[in-house]
Structure formats: C-alpha cells, structure tokens
Amino acid sequence: MPPHTTTPARAAPVIGAATVNRSRSALARAGLALGVLAAAAVGPVLAGASQAASRGAMRSLIRRAAVAAGVTALVVGASAGAAAASTVALRPLAFTPSGHNFGPVTVGRTAQQKFTLKNNSSTATSRLTVGLAGSARFSITADTCAGIRLQPGKTCTVTVRFAPTATGAVTGTLKAAGTSRAATASLAGTGGGYLYWSNYQNGTINRANLDGTGVTTLVSGQNYPVAMAVDSSHIYWADYFGGHTVSEANLNGTGVTTLVSGANYAVGVAVDSSHVYWSYAIDPSGQNNSGTINEVPLAGGTATTLLSGQNPEQLAVDGSHIYFVNYNTGTIDEANLDGTGVTTLVSGQTDPIAVAVDSSHIYWANYNGTINSAPLTGGTATTLVTGQSDPDAVAVYGGRLYWANLGNGTIDEANLNGTGVTTLASGQAGPQGLAISPS
Secondary structure, rough: OOOOOOOOOOOOOOOOEEEEEEEHHHHHHHHHHHHHHHHHHHHHHHHOOOOOOOOHHHHHHHHHHHHHHHHHHHHHHHHHHHHHHHHHHHOOOEEOOEEEEEEEOOOOOOEEEEEEEEEOOOOOEEEEEEHHHHHOEEEEEEEEEEEOOOOOOEEEEEEEEEEEOEEEEEEEEEEEEEEOOEEEEEEEEOOOEEEEEOOOOHHHHHHHEOOOOEEEEEEEEOOOEEEEEEOOOEEEEEOOOOOOOOOEEEOOOOOOOEEOOOOOOOOEEEOOOEEEEEOOOOOOOOOOOOOOEEEEOOOOOOEEEEEEOEEEEEEEEOOOOOEEEOOOOEEEEEEEEEOOOOEEEEEOOEEEEEEEEEEEEEEEOOOOOEEEEEOOOOOOOOOEEEOOOOEEEEEEEEEEEEEEEEEOOOEEEEEOOOOEEEEEEEEOOOEEEEEEEEE
C-alpha cells in the first residue's frame, strides 16, 4: 500500500423438489375437489333413500362421504407425488460428479478427474460402452465400466485427463451407455494463460505460467509499479513514484511506451477494448487530480477525468461498468463507463485495496488479510479466504481466484469458493499488481 492514506503504515509493503411439491399440492386440491363432487352426488341419493332422516343426520352423512372421497384422492395424489420425486431424484444410470471444469491448465501440463458411474435401477445394464465427445484435449486414462454389465446398486469408474495443447477454453462430454439407458457428464477446461505482476521493491514487471512455473522478468527499471492490467496484445502498469506514469508494453515486455505522464500517485489501472483507466490516490501533499478515476483512448488522445472526490485504489472493468475500492471509506463501488451512476455495492469493509470482477460476482482483497466476494446484483458479502499477508492485488480467471501477498512476497490461488489455497510463486519483491491473460 503506498504511503498516501491516513491509515497506519503497512509493514513492507434438476426439475426437483419444488416441482414435486407443486404436483402434490395440485393433486391434493384435485382430491378435495373430488370429495366435494362426491358429496354433491351422494346428497340427493341419501335424501331419496330416507325422507325421515333429519337434516343434521343428512349433513353428517354428506360430510363423511365427501371426506372419504377426498382422502382417497389425496392418498392417490401423495403416492403419485412420491413416485415423481423418486423419478426426478434418482436416474437409472448416473455419473458423480455430473460434470467437471478442470479450470485453467498450463499448456503442456495435465489434470485428471475420476467419475463414478452407479446403476440406480433394479436390473443390470447390458454391456456398457464408454466414450468421449467434443475436444480431443480430453482423454480416458482409466476405465472399469466399458464392457461390463453393471449390476443394481453397483458402481464403476472412469478417469478423464485434460491435456491442453493450445490456449483457450474447450468443452466435451463423457458418456456411458447400455441398450436402454445412458449417463453423461459435462467436461470443460481452459488451456494456457499467464500470470503478470509487478514487484514494487525492485521495479519489475514479471510473468509466469498459471501454475507458477517459468517466472520471467519482462520489464525492469520501473519506479514503484503498483498496478497491472492486460489485454490480448499488451500489458499495462502504473508507476506510483518517479514520473508518475501509466505505461504499456508488448506481452513479451518489449516496446515500453508511456501513455500518461504526470499521473499523480497512480495506484490502479484497468483496460477494455477501447480505453485504459487509472486511479489517482488521495495525495496528502494536495497535488491536483488526486482522488480521481480517469481514462485515455488506447489509440491515443486526451485524458478525461470520469470521477472525482473518491479515495480509490485498484480498478476493474467489464463491458458496462468500472469497479473500484474506496480505501478509507471501506466501500466497493461501481459506475458506468462514462463515470455516471456511482453505486456502492458493498460497505463496511476494512481497508479494501484491490478488486476483480467476473460475469456474476465482484471480488476484492482487504489489506487486513482477507479475500472476499459478493454478487454483482447485490447481496451479502462473503469472506472466502482469511489469514493472508497483506493481500494487495486480486484477479479472477477460468473459475479460479488469484492474489498477491505483499507482506510475504507470494502469488496465490484458490477455487472461487475459497477452498484449495495454493502458493504459485514465492520470494517476490513486494508484489502489488496482478493480471491474467489467456495467451
């Protein structure tokens, strides 16, 4: 965290149960209706059979007939509902899991998943065939299902490997079939990808494979680089000290170019298909343009201030909004790409410092050691990961979360629900910016 805030300094820097319930409710209402109709039919018969019966006795007989008919219909309805529930919940032949996303896997490396096939019916299958459809990047490495007659209640297994040979997302389907029944499981995976991050202590921009191997310094000689962004052709970063610049380079680190100079304490940078965006931190010395979010066309042109009066740190952008954290006020905010419609998505955070976004959620790092998320449409904030060492950057890609720990110099990852925390790179000199590219 750059020393511009008023907070203390940081240390080194299925149609399922709902349908069944509705079916039961409908059948119950139908049963009651049948009971009422039966009562209406029984009434005149009883009246003709005994003129001497009192009106009270007649009403009692009618009620009993109606209740009996209604109960009969309700029993039938409940039985039908139970049968429907059994049909929905238990398929004759099914894989567990029903699908798997292998996530991002570095080109040249592999990942595996075991699927368990179970026969939930009361009869054995015919001899099973097992196969794959879709991308050739998926292959079967182990199979105890093919050619067997799977007995009732028994299981077998199939192991699928994902081995990307190029960058990009692919899908496939695993299928097991007999003569009259079949089961499928969906497959997905993303090949390739690179991590990019800035080390502020030694002024470098760095790259590694998504699994943390192949760490390479792309650019050196920068002055406290604190933020990173990447698109299909360039990397972008902001230098907090020195010339206060926002710069770009080719993905291999060549062709370093200054896009914006005099960027007073730039702390965040983001990019979309047309613009580069950056944030100016509030400057205690009172320099102009502090506390703003700005943009400049990728093709070059005049810089524009979109928002002022903020206390911004790092930024993220999607096709419709800019997302940013306000460090001192503890909020996660969004605005339209032209700076209008500022909305607070999350409040009450402790030292929010970095932000990332995917199609459904916003993710942020709190400098007190947590990684968090909330739905883009609004809802409760969730703490996903705790106990981190001054996390100062966060990114999301291929169904995984990534962040940089400024305090202990690591780059880490986890599943989107916060499980499976893994250190990918260590020994970094103050990592602060972080971005991910598929190529």
